[in-house]
Amino acid sequence: MSAAATAGLDNVGELSAFLMPGADGTGEVCFAVPDAYCAACIDTIETALRETPGVVAARVNLSQRRVLVRYAENIDIAALPGRITRSGYRNFPVDANVDPRHDAALAELVRALAMAGFAAGNIMLFSVSVWAGADEATRALFHWLSALLALPAIAYAGRPFYRSAWAALRVGRTNMDVPISIGVVLTTALSLFETITGGEAAYFDASTMLLFFLLAGRTLDHLMRKQARSAVDNLAHLSPRGAYRILDDGSVSFVRLADIVPGMRFNLRAGDRVPVDATVLSGNSQIDMAMVNGESMPLAALPGVALPAGAINLAGTVEIVASRPSSESFLARMTAYVEAAEDTRTKYRRIADRAAQLYAPVVHLTAAVTFIGWLALGAGWHTALLNAVAVLIITCPCALALAVPIVHVVAAGRLFANGVVMRDGAALERMGTVRVAAFDKTGTLTRGRPRLVAQTPADPLLLVMAARLGTQSNHPLSRAIAATAPCESAAAPIVTERPGLGVEATIDGIVWRLGSAAFCAAIDDGEDSESHVWLARAGAPVAMFAFRDDPRDDAAATVAAMTRLRVPVQLLSGDRPGAVATVAEAVGAASWAARLAPEQKQAAIARLRADYGAVLMVGDGINDAPALRAADVSIAPATAADIGRAAADFVLTNDRLAGVPFVLSVARRADRLVRENLGFAVAYNAVVLPLAISGHVSPLVAAIAMSGSSIVVVLNAMRLRLGAGPSELAAQQEVAP
Amino acid sequence: MSGLLILIPCALGLGGLALLGFFWALRSGQYDDLEGDAQRILLDEEAGPRP
Numbered sequence: 001m002s003a004a005a006t007a008g009l010d011n012v013g014e015l016s017a018f019l020m021p022g023a024d025g026t027g028e029v030c031f032a033v034p035d036a037y038c039a040a041c042i043d044t045i046e047t048a049l050r051e052t053p054g055v056v057a058a059r060v061n062l063s064q065r066r067v068l069v070r071y072a073e074n075i076d077i078a079a080l081p082g083r084i085t086r087s088g089y090r091n092f093p094v095d096a097n098v099d100p101r102h103d104a105a106l107a108e109l110v111r112a113l114a115m116a117g118f119a120a121g122n123i124m125l126f127s128v129s130v131w132a133g134a135d136e137a138t139r140a141l142f143h144w145l146s147a148l149l150a151l152p153a154i155a156y157a158g159r160p161f162y163r164s165a166w167a168a169l170r171v172g173r174t175n176m177d178v179p180i181s182i183g184v185v186l187t188t189a190l191s192l193f194e195t196i197t198g199g200e201a202a203y204f205d206a207s208t209m210l211l212f213f214l215l216a217g218r219t220l221d222h223l224m225r226k227q228a229r230s231a232v233d234n235l236a237h238l239s240p241r242g243a244y245r246i247l248d249d250g251s252v253s254f255v256r257l258a259d260i261v262p263g264m265r266f267n268l269r270a271g272d273r274v275p276v277d278a279t280v281l282s283g284n285s286q287i288d289m290a291m292v293n294g295e296s297m298p299l300a301a302l303p304g305v306a307l308p309a310g311a312i313n314l315a316g317t318v319e320i321v322a323s324r325p326s327s328e329s330f331l332a333r334m335t336a337y338v339e340a341a342e343d344t345r346t347k348y349r350r351i352a353d354r355a356a357q358l359y360a361p362v363v364h365l366t367a368a369v370t371f372i373g374w375l376a377l378g379a380g381w382h383t384a385l386l387n388a389v390a391v392l393i394i395t396c397p398c399a400l401a402l403a404v405p406i407v408h409v410v411a412a413g414r415l416f417a418n419g420v421v422m423r424d425g426a427a428l429e430r431m432g433t434v435r436v437a438a439f440d441k442t443g444t445l446t447r448g449r450p451r452l453v454a455q456t457p458a459d460p461l462l463l464v465m466a467a468r469l470g471t472q473s474n475h476p477l478s479r480a481i482a483a484t485a486p487c488e489s490a491a492a493p494i495v496t497e498r499p500g501l502g503v504e505a506t507i508d509g510i511v512w513r514l515g516s517a518a519f520c521a522a523i524d525d526g527e528d529s530e531s532h533v534w535l536a537r538a539g540a541p542v543a544m545f546a547f548r549d550d551p552r553d554d555a556a557a558t559v560a561a562m563t564r565l566r567v568p569v570q571l572l573s574g575d576r577p578g579a580v581a582t583v584a585e586a587v588g589a590a591s592w593a594a595r596l597a598p599e600q601k602q603a604a605i606a607r608l609r610a611d612y613g614a615v616l617m618v619g620d621g622i623n624d625a626p627a628l629r630a631a632d633v634s635i636a637p638a639t640a641a642d643i644g645r646a647a648a649d650f651v652l653t654n655d656r657l658a659g660v661p662f663v664l665s666v667a668r669r670a671d672r673l674v675r676e677n678l679g680f681a682v683a684y685n686a687v688v689l690p691l692a693i694s695g696h697v698s699p700l701v702a703a704i705a706m707s708g709s710s711i712v713v714v715l716n717a718m719r720l721r722l723g724a725g726p727s728e729l730a731a732q733q734e735v736a737p
Numbered sequence: 738m739s740g741l742l743i744l745i746p747c748a749l750g751l752g753g754l755a756l757l758g759f760f761w762a763l764r765s766g767q768y769d770d771l772e773g774d775a776q777r778i779l780l781d782e783e784a785g786p787r788p
Contacts (some may be wrong), residue, residue, distance in 0.1 A: 039779040062773030118756045121747060138741075145745065603753060 018093040018140055025073040026056060031084060031091045032233040034065050041089065043288065052079065064230045066094065081084045090327050091399045094233055104469035106222055112157040113215040119153030120208040124703075127205040131700045136198075143195040143202045146454060150204035154188050157211045160218065176356040176401050180365055183396030191391045197254035201386070203393055206702045210398050213710045216410075217402045221425070224412040228424070231421045232651050235638050243268070243275035246319065257326045270315055270474075274307045276322050276329040283318030284497065287311045291621045291641045294442040294596075295576030296549035297450060297531050299477050308333075310641065311624045315474030330622070331643065334598060337626035338647050348632075350426050352404040355678055359397060367391040370693045387695040394692040395685050403677035406717040411670040414720060419654030420663055427649035430633040431663060432671030436612035437562055438605060438627070440619030441573035442585050443659070444637060445555045448620075450477060450531065450547040452484045453493055462543040465507075468493060469514040473503045475535050478514065478545055502533075510538050517541075531579070547578065551586050554657050559587045561661035565668075569615070570608060573650065574603050574623055601627035618660055620644050635660055677713045684709045 021027040033045060042060045047056035054075030060067045069080060080285075086089040110659055126142040158181070165177040184207050191202040203453060232289030242256040246265045255264065260276050268274065270285070286298040292311045301307065301318050308330035326332060338658060368387045374384035407426030429735050442448050453462060470478035472495035488573040494504040502515010513520050519535035520546070535543040559569045571592035573580045582594035589674060605627050610613045615633035617624070620640035628634035628647040636648035638655045645651055652659040688705050691697050697705075738739065 042773060042776060043780050060773060062776055063768040063770045107763065110768075111760065112761075114756060124750055125748070141741075145749075149749075352741050515765060630783040 004054065015081075015093055018095060019077070027072055028070050029077065029080070029112045030066055030068050030092045030094050030232045031063060031081065032062065033067055033084065033089045033090050034592045036060060036062065036065055036067075037598050044087045045084060045089055048083050049080070052083050054074075055080075065234050066230075067091075077702070083183055104228065106226065108162065109215060109222055112160065113212065113219055115153045116157035116208055116212040116215055118211045119149045119157075119352055120205065122149055123205045123208055127699065127703065130202075130408055139200075140195075140198055143191075143204075146196050146202060146346070147192055150185055150188065150191075150208050153208055154184060156207075157215060159414070161211075174356065174360050176352055176359075176397060176541065179356070179360045179392075179397050180210075180214065180401060182208075182331060182364070183392045186188055187387050187393045187396070190386070201699050203699050203702055205705055206393060207700065207706055209359075209703065210396055210491065213398055213707070214401055216353040219403050220409045221405045224409050224422075225424055227328045227416065228412065228423050231653060232423070232645060233418075235645060235651065235653065244274075260322050262322050262324060264304060264321065266320050268313050268320050269317050270313055272313050274309050274311045274320070276309050276312070276326045277324040278307050278309075278320040278322050280305045280307065281321050281665075283316060285315040285318045288314050289446045291623070291644075294440065294621055295621055296442045296446065296448065296575055296579055297547070310643075314476060323729055334622055334625050334643060337598060337602065338629045338643065340626075345554075348426065350404070350431060351429055351674060351678070352401070355400060355404075356397070359400060363392065364394045366395070366689065366693070373693075374695075383695070388697065389694065389696040390702070392526070392691040394697050394705060397452050398706050399681040399684060399713045400445070400678065401630075402710055403681050403713045404663045405457040405678065407670050407673045407720065410720045411666055415650075415663060415666055418662055419652060419656065420659045421651045421653055422663075423651075427633055428667050428670055429674075430614065430731055431616070431667035433614040434567060434616040434633060434664060434667075435614050436570065436608050437567050437616040437618065438570045438572050438608060438615075438631065439559075439589070440621060440627075441571055441575055442549060442622075442626045443620040443639060443686075444618055445583060446549040446551050448549065448639070450480055451550050452480050452545055453548045453550070454546040456544050456546075460534055460542065465512060466514055466533075466545065468507075468544065469495060469503050469505055469512060469535075472505070472635045473497060473514075475503075475546075477531075478503065481514075481533070481545060485577075501682050508617070512537055548582065551583055552657055555583075555587045558657040558660055559690045561658075562664070563588070563590075565661060565664055567664065568612075570604075572604050572619075572627065574598075574601075574621075598623040598626050602630045605630045616660075616664070635663065646682060669720060673717055677716055680712060680716070681709065 002036065002493070015029065019027050019029050036042065036045060042062060045060050046058050046255055049055050049067065049069055052075075054072050056070045056072050058069045059068055062318070067084070071077065079630045080092055081093070123146045126146050130139050130142055157409045161177045161181050161184070162173065165181040168175045171416065173311065187203045187207045191207070192202050194200070194202050195252065232669075242254050243266045244252045245255045245260075246252055246267055247551060252267060255266075257275060265276070266275065268278075268283075268285075274287075280303050282303055283301065285301040287301045287305075287307060287352045289295040289299050289308075289311050292308050297316060299311075301313070306323065307320065308325070308716070310331045342638045351364065370391050371384050371388035374387055375381060405425060408422075408428055412425075438447050456697045463481070463485050467482045469486075470480075470482040472493070473479070474497075474593075495503045495505040497503050498515065498519065501519040503511060504511065504515075505679045506512075517523065517534050520534035520541045522534045522541035530546045530574040534541050535545070535548070562569050569587075571580060571584045571587075571589040573583075573592070573594050574596050575594060577594040579590050580594035584591075596604060601624065605615050605617060611630070614632040617628050617634040619628055619634070620637050621686075622641045622643055624636075625641070625647045628644055633650075634648045634707055635650040635652065636645045637652045638645075640648070640651075650663055684705070688697070688701075691701070767774075
């Protein structure tokens with residue numbers, strides 16, 4: 001990981017995208033340092049950076065796991081990542097806009113929140129005096145003072161709502177901010193009119209308090225999404241931004257991804273990702289294809305082998321020649337699929353928006369009817385208007401606007417504490433409707449690393465011999481043998497590596513070979529021959545080693561927990577049918593499909609949706625990205641490819657599959673709470689609306705009713721933190737470590 | 738009644754001061770890194786100026 005994350009950074013070409021040059025020749029660059037967690041970490045990183053010539057200042061932000069470096073003109077920026085790496089922390093450059101100092105939206109929300117809080121608190125002091133029976137002149141004075149405090153606060157703190165309402169109205173739509181804005185503005189206007197004419201009722205306290213509650217909800221929502229974004233960003237592997245081109249004179253230079261044309265030759269070092277679709281020219285290595293097609297066994301990179309963009313070079317350096325520009329490469333095609341699959345997401349309408357769609361016309365119609373009704377009954381237009389505005393004030397959807405986001409914020413906090421990052425609240429709503437789950441195999445249900453599972457014949461001496469050969473090789477299967485065998489102190493033999501075949505060594509005058517069946521003169525036509533390695537003694541095969549990409553420890557428990565939550569699990573893999581069937585049986589999946597191309601995975605998702613309903617997709621590879629996006633909701637483990645993680649709604653940061661049923665159970669409980677909250681908000685309106693229509697709402701009643709209903713929905717949402725619901729307990733019992 | 742004329746401006750003025758203080762704290766980055774600032778008190782020397 002460390003090598004992969006920092007490899008290829010020794011050129012400013014890759015870092016230039018992240019620099020923020022200032023006016024006076026200095027600039028800023030931000031690095032993520034995901035492993036920093038303590039005071040000593042802060043000190044080590046900052047000291048290492050501050051001792052670098054050209055660094056003006058360096059400050060670690062521990063909440064975000066970032067370090068912001070301010071540098072002068074004479075800096076060698078390319079040296080910075082190496083400096084941090086040498087101090088013991090892996091790092092990679094990130095956009096600084098997640099940094100709080102660059103988050104204008106959050107600053108505006110917090111300032112507005114402070115203004116609204118200040119105004120609401122002070123106005124309440126005057127309002128209490130008025131309700132306590134302050135007389136004519138005092139009441140007028142207090143109303144005027146309240147107006148003085150309220151007007152600037154409402155103008156300033158209400159801006160986020162007015163802007164959003166105006167944006168919706170301009171395109172002929174309505175959202176929750178429309179009734180909020182109308183309510184606040186009308187209340188303020190009426191209160192001002194009452195103040196000027198020396199009337200009895202002013203609702204300044206109600207309108208500022210309303211803004212305060214709503215802004216609190218919105219700020220929490222913003223913080224939640226920001227935390228999710230920085231947590232997901234910190235998982236990024238640095239996807240290649242370019243590659244090292246071999247020029248005709250043999251020298252090497254960095255070329256940006258977009259500038260690569262077919263025919264260019266590149267050096268691909270161990271740990272690098274293939275930058276564009278390419279063909280191997282020379283060299284010998286193993287390529288990890290798990291992210292690309294779900295194949296669990298690595299591919300031998302021999303001259304002439306085609307490599308798709310995004311595959312990872314595991315062993316030695318190879319020379320490759322680009323066969324397609326980056327815009328037509330595998331990765332770009334997958335990105336195009338992801339974008340084309342946006343449909344399901346955009347078609348989904350959030351519960352709050354659907355509620356607002358129904359709510360706004362009803363409320364405004366009621367207010368209009370109240371006004372006309374009172375006029376028709378012979379009351380003066382002043383009384384009629386007062387009662388109509390009272391309807392708007394009392395129904396101002398404070399509880400309704402808080403009902404949904406506050407549940408999502410509490411759910412996100414709960415999930416985050418359990419190692420799951422949620423991108424936004426809509427994902428949680430979609431998760432609550434899931435009826436069937438599709439899992440990827442390689443890297444999701446399995447570890448993505450082959451493990452030695454069988455040896456025939458089971459002679460420990462042969463295993464030791466194979467391990468002696470294997471330790472000398474870079475091949476992942478040889479390494480797996482070496483890792484399994486007991487420690488061997490004998491001198492390592494001199495080994496010759498035969499590209500694509502295996503390794504060979506002469507020990508005590510006997511030629512030993514470890515490698516493919518053909519290399520060891522063995523006959524192996526079984527279905528799983530690709531995952532077998534043979535050992536040959538003097539040209540005759542003596543042992544066979546079988547490998548399998550084993551399911552994760554908690555894979556079977558996860559599938560069982562999903563099934564208990566009445567969500568059957570399907571396995572969609574790009575791997576060989578034999579390997580897929582074994583895993584499907586081991587974990588207890590309802591059904592499986594193998595050798596699926598990315599497009600076919602997408603089609604499989606569509607079929608599942610037609611058969612069952614909303615689909616959850618869990619996957620990690622580049623080839624899963626289109627399916628992750630096409631599904632109604634998706635989860636990716638932390639080790640997923642960047643494109644897969646970007647396409648997913650939830651990311652499992654602790655890499656435990658137990659997070660999947662946990663997300664599902666939290667989503668179902670959150671869904672129930674949201675419905676309870678909405679139901680409460682409607683019931684509240686049903687009770688207070690008759691009071692308002694009949695003209696019995698005094699400022700005191702309005703203040704109590706509005707704050708009371710908001711507090712009730714917030715407290716109800718907090719229940720998500722208490723204990724575990726039945727479905728969650730069931731999920732935990734089964735998956736607990 | 739005359740007491741109110743002194744007390745009300747005093748109360749509002751103090752509240753306003755607190756609001757300004759909060760804005761100052763926000764602007765000068767006091768809330769940017771709550772977790773980091775909690776850990777920094779364990780460091781012997783306060784590191785140099787913020788970037």
